[in-house]
Amino acid sequence: MANVAALPIMLKSLRLACIGTHWQTLAKKATAERWVPEHYLAELCAMELATREDKRLQRYHKESGLPPGKTLASFDFSALEGVSLQQINALIQNPHWVEQGENLLLFGASGIGKTHLASSIGYGLVEAGIRVKFSSATHMVQELQQAKQNLGLAEALVKLDKFTVLILDDLGYVKKTAQETSVLFELIAHRYERGTLIITSNQAFKDWDHLFDDSIMTVAAIDRLVHHATIMNCEGESYRRKASLKRMASTQ
Template identity: 55%
Template structure:
């Protein structure tokens, strides 16, 4: 006759912490509702798997380093037009482009929501089970520069391979120096046809000589980025300007009451 007193220990050894925590309550329910043994086991397994999935999503969301609250649900799509909304909704809902290691390039002036859109797509992809990493271009370049100086650039690039999608925000803010742009180019070349990039930029390709001091390097980088890519140019009034105008209207309304 099995000793039920050892059950908590056995479940810990089997690494089933959720089953260990919830089996007494489920046992009571199973007895009350007349569940069979397979039904009880299925319920325990469902609880264990659901908790594992919750922890996995929480872990992947933490490592993604996405800006808090910047989801597609909180984005003001009315400011960018219906066509872009349909395209972005399709990219968020159908992740085949990620499986195919395609890129997404978001262009537009400051304040139109490029960073928000990129982060929002990142949140959607994490929810779908993909591993994502968000970083500003300047911080990522500094990270890779440090690795290169320590003769570990290849290891650093390989470490980023675990992310299906790498979001590089504000690429135009990379300093126009050989040291910085060389590691950026090596990253783009390394991920070519092997992992997706989401890149936001204030400048069109024609102005990328402000990023890459070597025109041949600029052409080579652009060629790799656009070979399998969706390009979207966002336009409209600055989000910050719209927020300021709403605040001012609210203050004026309050003062007139």
């Protein structure tokens, strides 16, 4: 028969930290309310699972790199055309498209909220237990380029596979060099039908020859991105411009 005095040690060995913290307090309640053993055990397990889920979501939020504050609750849809709250909610609440490795492409002029929209979706997916990684496209390409120079590109791409969703912000600002073109295409090809890409860009497909110095590569990249994709064209006035005009007006 197991010694009850050894229970804390056994729980620690089993990595049941929450149960180790609360079993005694809950045992007093169970005794007072005359719970059956199964009820007591179920309550302990439920507490352990809830704590683990909270910690998992905290870890997912921390590793996501999502911009602080850019959530769905803080986005103003009244200033935007082409995308609605209902569409974004549908993408968050029904993430089957993520499970199938489909992509989301957000196009529109600078300053109208594409980054905020992408981040909002990212936050919603994290809350649904989906691992997300946000990065500017330029930063991601630079990291992959460095990995390639160190002969570790394949390993770096595989490491990104742990993220079900990869958000690449401002793709249009990636410099057109042979090195950056190469790793960007390899990333797109690697994720094809394997993991979801959410991409924001202020350049339409017809201008993507500025991203890739080879027309064949441009077509191949676009083909892989759009094969399983939702495409949203965002229209509206730049909120940064409106904010600037408002500040100028207030100082006059």
